[in-house]
Amino acid sequence: xxxxxxxxxxxxxxxxxxxxxxxxxxxxxxxxxxxxxxxxxxxxxxxxxxxxxxxxxxxxxxxxxxxxxxxxxxxxxxxxxxxxxxxxxxxxxxxxxxxxxxxxxxxxxxxxxxxxxxxxxxxxxxxxxxxxxxxxxxxxxxxxxxxxxxxxxxxxxxxxxxxxxxxxxxxxxxxxxxxxxxxxxxxxxxxxxxxxxxxxxxxxxxxxxxxxxxxxxxxxxxxxxxxxxxxxxxxxxxxxxxxxxxxxxxxxxxxxxxxxxxxxxxxxxxxxxxxxxxxxxxxxxxxxxxxxxxxxxxxxxxxxxxxxxxxxxxxxxxxxxxxxxxxxxxxxxxxxxxxxxxxxxxxxxxxxxxxxxxxxxxxxxxxxxxxxxxxxxxxxxxxxxxxxxxxxxxxxxxxxxxxxxxxxxxxxxxxxxxxxxxxxxxxxxxxxxxxxxxxxxxxxxxxxxxxxxxxxxxxxxxxxxxxxxxxxxxxxxxxxxxxxxxxxxxxxxxxxxxxxxxxxxxxxxxxxxxxxxxxxxxxxxxxxxxxxxxxxxxxxxxxxxxxxxxxxxxxxxxxxxxxxxxxxxxxxxxxxxxxxxxxxxxxxxxxxxxxxxxxxxxxxxxxxxxxxxxxxxxxxxxxxxxxxxxxxxxxxxxxxxxxxxxxxxxxxxxxxxxxxxxxxxxxxx
DNA sequence: GCTGAATCAGTGTT
DNA sequence: CAACACTGATTCAG
Numbered sequence: 091x092x093x094x095x096x097x098x099x100x101x102x103x104x105x106x107x108x109x110x111x112x113x114x115x116x117x118x119x120x121x122x123x124x125x126x127x128x129x130x131x132x133x134x135x136x137x138x139x140x141x142x143x144x145x146x147x148x149x150x151x152x153x154x155x156x157x158x159x160x161x162x163x164x165x166x167x168x169x170x171x172x173x174x175x176x177x178x179x180x181x182x183x184x185x186x187x188x189x190x191x192x193x194x195x196x197x198x199x200x201x202x203x204x205x206x207x208x209x210x211x212x213x214x215x216x217x218x219x220x221x222x223x224x225x226x227x228x229x230x231x232x233x234x235x236x237x238x239x240x241x242x243x244x245x246x247x248x249x250x251x252x253x254x255x256x257x258x259x260x261x262x263x264x265x266x267x268x269x270x271x272x273x274x275x276x277x278x279x280x281x282x283x284x285x286x287x288x289x290x291x292x293x294x295x296x297x298x299x300x301x302x303x304x305x306x307x308x309x310x311x312x313x314x315x316x317x318x319x320x321x322x323x324x325x326x327x328x329x330x331x332x333x334x335x336x337x338x339x340x341x342x343x344x345x346x347x348x349x350x351x352x353x354x355x356x357x358x359x360x361x362x363x364x365x366x367x368x369x370x371x372x373x374x375x376x377x378x379x380x381x382x383x384x385x386x387x388x389x390x391x392x393x394x395x396x397x398x399x400x401x402x403x404x405x406x407x408x409x410x411x412x413x414x415x416x417x418x419x420x421x422x423x424x425x426x427x428x429x430x431x432x433x434x435x436x437x438x439x440x441x442x443x444x445x446x447x448x449x450x451x452x453x454x455x456x457x458x459x460x461x462x463x464x465x466x467x468x469x470x471x472x473x474x475x476x477x478x479x480x481x482x483x484x485x486x487x488x489x490x491x492x493x494x495x496x497x498x499x500x501x502x503x504x505x506x507x508x509x510x511x512x513x514x515x516x517x518x519x520x521x522x523x524x525x526x527x528x529x530x531x532x533x534x535x536x537x538x539x540x541x542x543x544x545x546x547x548x549x550x551x552x553x554x555x556x557x558x559x560x561x562x563x564x565x566x567x568x569x570x571x572x573x574x575x576x577x578x579x580x581x582x583x584x585x586x587x588x589x590x591x592x593x594x595x596x597x598x599x600x601x602x603x604x605x606x607x608x609x610x611x612x613x614x615x616x617x618x619x620x621x622x623x624x625x626x627x628x629x630x631x632x633x634x635x636x637x638x639x640x641x642x643x644x645x646x647x648x649x650x651x652x653x654x655x656x657x658x659x660x661x662x663x664x665x666x667x668x669x670x671x672x673x674x675x676x677x678x679x680x681x682x683x684x685x686x687x688x689x690x691x692x693x694x695x696x697x698x699x700x701x702x703x704x705x706x707x708x709x710x711x712x713x714x715x716x717x718x719x720x721x722x723x724x725x726x727x728x729x730x731x732x733x734x735x736x737x738x739x740x741x742x743x744x745x746x747x748x749x750x751x752x753x754x755x756x757x758x759x
Numbered sequence: 760g761c762t763g764a765a766t767c768a769g770t771g772t773t
Numbered sequence: 774c775a776a777c778a779c780t781g782a783t784t785c786a787g
Contacts, residue, residue: 271769271770271771271780271781272768272769272770272780272781272782274768274769275768275769275780275781275782278782278783279782279783282782282783308768308769309767309768309769309782310768310782310783313782313783319783319784320765320766320782320783320784320785321766321768321781321782321783321784322765322766322767322768322781322782322783323765323766323767323783323784324766324767325766325767326784327785343767344767345767346767346768347767348767348768349767351767361767362767364765364766364767365765365766368767381786382765382766382785382786383766402767409774410769410770411769412768412769
């Protein structure tokens with residue numbers, strides 16, 4: 091048992107002067123602070139008369155719609171101070187909204203939940219209270235306290251859309267009020283003051299709408315989704331009414347490698363407590379104190395409550411950015427004290443992952459092993475179906491049945507136009523001498539984009555547009571110009587895999603940030619008149635821009651930027667210069683394997699650029715939201731136009747949809 | 760209720 | 774690139 095603690099671990103009865111470390115706060119617990127290693131057995135003894143606080147036994151309500159799934163989902167504890175059982179949303183959350191930074195006034199509309207409060211709304215520092223825009227984007231007061239998958243997605247997408255837009259404005263120096271070095275902070279603060287956040291009510295256990303395996307690219311995303319409240323702190327805690335008194339229990343931790351955590355194992359974490367001059371440059375560290383997060387973890391180690399674990403790591407492809415993975419619920423199994431390198435005493439907490447949860451971090455570990463070749467894959471068929479056509483190999487895997495290959499096709503990276511294809515519309519690229527610079531209105535390509543550089547400096551699409559104008563081969567700018575995102579090939583390790591019931595599908599071994607270019611729809615451009623014939627002949631690989639696609643909002647909310655910078659038409663309708671129909675049956679790339687979903691992870695965006703002094707249209711796919719590794723990539727196939735016109739015969743060409751989403755329309759095609 | 764301290768960020772620079 | 778400096782936001786303690 092003690093061997094499992096690692097070589098560095100010091101027996102608690104060792105030379106450390108415990109009193110020196112532990113004497114900081116009067117401890118209200120009757121239990122010894124650190125149980126001896128020999129006592130830390132499951133049969134942990136509580137003093138007689140002390141009944142452990144553990145209200146998870148009898149779930150009286152099912153968690154909201156299919157979040158993490160599985161029987162392991164505990165019933166969330168209601169917050170202390172929050173009256174239990176009040177069914178309606180009226181005054182339930184009093185006490186947790188006292189420090190409202192949002193929604194002070196809702197522009198005339200009634201605010202029932204604040205009715206009981208004494209009306210001492212004195213304006214803070216002569217600033218007018220921010221307008222509550224929650225309703226505008228569809229977040230009710232109740233949803234701010236308790237989220238759902240839809241609300242979490244909405245909040246996170248609002249955040250990233252705004253952050254991307256702020257980056258764009260900053261890079262183009264279009265901001266009216268100073269510069270924004272931290273678009274993540276600005277975006278988060280803007281959303282929070284307008285009430286665009288969710289799961290504000292703290293809870294133990296899973297958070298409705300956040301699924302195990304979800305990934306985040308900023309700490310602020312954890313914050314507004316309600317997964318982990320502190321903007322920097324690694325330990326989030328909440329007050330709980332225990333058997334006899336109020337206690338502070340840990341509800342979630344972030345382990346991102348800043349301390350000497352041992353997080354190599356995918357089901358175990360040795361987490362280091364907070365404090366102790368760990369970040370000071372002087373080598374001498376001081377003893378950590380048993381207060382704040384450390385105290386909460388200590389309490390939780392005895393109450394055995396579930397603690398959410400978020401694992402942070404450096405992105406392999408993007409070393410300057412960090413990725414946070416929600417790895418589900420853990421329990422603290424053991425805790426002890428160690429001597430840190432700098433000399434101070436540190437608290438260590440051993441967390442064990444609750445069994446039966448969907449895999450999350452372990453998927454990352456597996457991918458790591460596959461990539462390094464240190465582990466064999468089951469069902470592995472081919473290392474690269476592109477046969478070198480892509481700079482990153484596209485693997486082929488079948489873990490489902492014995493089919494070894496998709497039907498034959500030629501891998502091709504872009505569009506092939508028929509000889510007869512003629513645009514008769516001469517066009518010219520930009521005349522920039524180096525790389526095109528955001529905000530440079532001398533660049534004709536930027537002017538075509540209504541003055542906005544369509545991508546951020548890290549190559550992420552800022553917003554959906556009627557048409558994205560990229561620089562192309564005809565442009566004079568350098569090939570490294572950042573306005574050629576969709577022409578630079580695959581950037582992720584893609585994989586064609588056999589799905590359980592939908593044939594072959596596409597996924598990525600790498601995490602993908604929202605707005606990242608994934609691939610274009612490659613294939614042969616076909617004449618519009620031939621489409622129905624091709625379909626009759628069984629061509630299932632047709633992309634048709636003239637189909638009817640459902641509308642969805644992806645761009646930032648312009649009203650959030652009223653005082654910050656210019657905003658404009660937020661229309662997300664496409665404007666095709668001409669209809670484009672592509673068949674990927676004989677020639678195509680990975681895009682031909684993407685399946686349909688009614689709640690997709692990917693969307694398409696028309697892109698044009700100049701080739702041979704003519705502008706050619708392309709279909710580019712971008713990530714709709716952050717996509718964890720090994721998640722199937724899907725987009726919305728839309729409806730054939732004839733279906734709408736002919737009505738009753740509509741079902742003829744339709745297929746039963748197997749996307750399995752809660753918003754499934756039942757059929758597509 | 761207010762203020763300031765604490766904190767497993769994120770960028771940019773050397 | 775690793776170390777460092779710098780500017781931060783949120784929450785909680787006092």
